Amino acid sequence: MNTFSQSRTFSLASIIPWLLNLATRMLARILNMPEPLVHNTGVFVFAHVQTIENSVGKTLCPMRLLRQLRNRRRQSSR
Structure with missing residues (x-):
């Protein structure tokens, strides 16, 4: 159970920058800006x-x- 919680926190910590990058890309595409x-x-x-x-x-x-x-x-x- 301990390894599951560690892997879950690692995946949450690694997904936040990915989501921010995705949001930036989507906003740039919507606004037609680099x-x-x-x-x-x-x-x-x-x-x-x-x-x-x-x-x-x-x-x-x-x-x-x-x-x-x-x-x-x-x-x-x-």
């Missing part, structure tokens, strides 16, 4: 989304918002 362009476009979009999330995350950081609230309270009480 595969490398589809892959690079995905990486480019991911990088932009990550940048936006990081900038919004800094703006909405709970500690930063708490500091701003405290500063506004102090300024209004003066």
Whole structure:
């Protein structure tokens, strides 16, 4: 039973890259674009989304918002 579970996890680990490659090929074919362009476009979009999330995350950081609230309270009480 132990060898069955090991072979099953090995096959699941090896099938994921194959499925991603298949999805990329299918998307490239549907969009009538070369595969490398589809892959690079995905990486480019991911990088932009990550940048936006990081900038919004800094703006909405709970500690930063708490500091701003405290500063506004102090300024209004003066």
